[in-house]
Amino acid sequence: MTNLTKIAWDDTVLPFQLDRSDIRGRVARLDGVLDRILTQHRYPPAVEALVAEAALLTALIGQTIKLRWKLSLQIRGDGPVRIIATDYYAPSADGASARIRAWASYDAERVHPAAPGFAQIGEGYFAILLDQGAGNVPYQGITPLSGGSLSACAETYFAQSEQLPTRFALSFGRSTLPGESEHWRAGGVMLQHMPKASAPITSDGGSGEGGLLAAEDILDGEEGENWSRANLLLDTVEELELIGPQLAPTDLLVRLFHEEVPRVFDAQSVQFGCSCSSDKVRDSLSIYSAKDIGHMTTDDGIVTADCQFCGAHYEFDPATLGFEATRAPDDGE
Incomplete structure (x- = not known):
């Protein structure tokens, strides 16, 4: 029974709604996706944990938005962990899987293996970027890093930028099941109050860190009581x-929120996916002169590029690159 549940629910995001409380949510389980993201890199443990948390947040947030192309998270700081970047690509057709990728940049000499990962990002920002594809202007929302975790940053972002009270409960780590090798697993629940008709007054700032908005600044009365009750129930997870994989997401929702009348919708499958290609690398190099391309050329007479997300390796004839290219690329290049 355990194996059947695992097969059914791994690498999925299950939408639900708490009808009694006017709250929507998501339950995510990442197994193969997260394992693929992390095992192709040799991140220090602190960086691995941050990438796992960011990937799980991306899966939960991406599924809440009416997305036509791509949602991205970017976390940048001045500490040893410089960048964490993730992308969520919407399904290309009904019944298709969404795709996720993630990557981190860090200073290996400065990362402390035993220190909490979030503290090693330093001062910086948490951003959500929404790109609906050709013909649409990309949207970017930014909040300062705060709250002690990426989850807390995401909660602050939704309160501050969208006036949507939001809560995350996440768990991730290496797992070993009987008869299986060690691999990464992650799971989480996202709660979000449905949008209100009017926005809060923000002239005096919020009650969150640094005067940022928090859920209690947005909700009051019965809505505030409903939100507090749902959060208390989530605290018991x-x-x-x-x-x-022993507990299916549907059973988890009943266990946590049966009094709130949870209603589930169709689950969305997710898989690892990268959008890199030789054409995209070539396009990114089209802004460089022949002199610039010359500086990028190796002793072997080629220009190389590696995708930070998936590890793909590309090699190019320098004569085919840049705006001063002297010949067209070969089809096989």
Whole structure:
């Protein structure tokens, strides 16, 4: 029974709604996706944990938005962990899987293996970028890093930028099941109050860190009571319940929120996916002169590029690159 549940629910995001409380949510389980993201890199443990958290947040947030192309998270700081970047690509057709990729840049000499990862990002920002594709202007929302975790940053972002009270409960780590090799697993629940008709007054700032808005600044009265009750119920969740695979997301929702009348919708499958290609690399180099391309050329007479997300390796004839290219690329290049 355990194996059947695992097969059914890994690498999925299950939307739900709490009809009694006017709250929507998502339950995410990442297994193969996260394992693929992390095992192709040799990140220090602190960086691995940050990438796992960012990937899980991306899966949960991406599924809440009416997305036609891509949602991205970017976390940048002045500490040893410089960048964490993720992308969520919307399904290309009904029934298709969404795709996720993630990557981190860090200073290996400065990262402390035993220190909490979030503290090693330093001062910086948390951003959500929304790109609906050709013909649409990309949207970017930014909030300062705060709250002690990427999850807290995401909660602050939704309160501050969207006036949507939001809560995340996440768990991730290496797991070993009987008869299986060690691999990464992650699971989480996202709660979000449905949008209100009017925005809060923000002239005096919020009650969050640095005067940023928090849920209690947006909701009051019955709505505030409903939100507090749902959060108290979510506080009872255990890490193993989030990760699974013994407990299906539908059973988890009943266990946590049966009094709130949870209603589930169709689950969305997710898989690892990268959008890199030789054509895109070539396009990114089209702004450089022949002199610039010459500086990029190796002793072997080629220009190389590696995708930070998936590890793909590309090699080019320098004569085919830049705006001063002297010949067209070969089809096989």
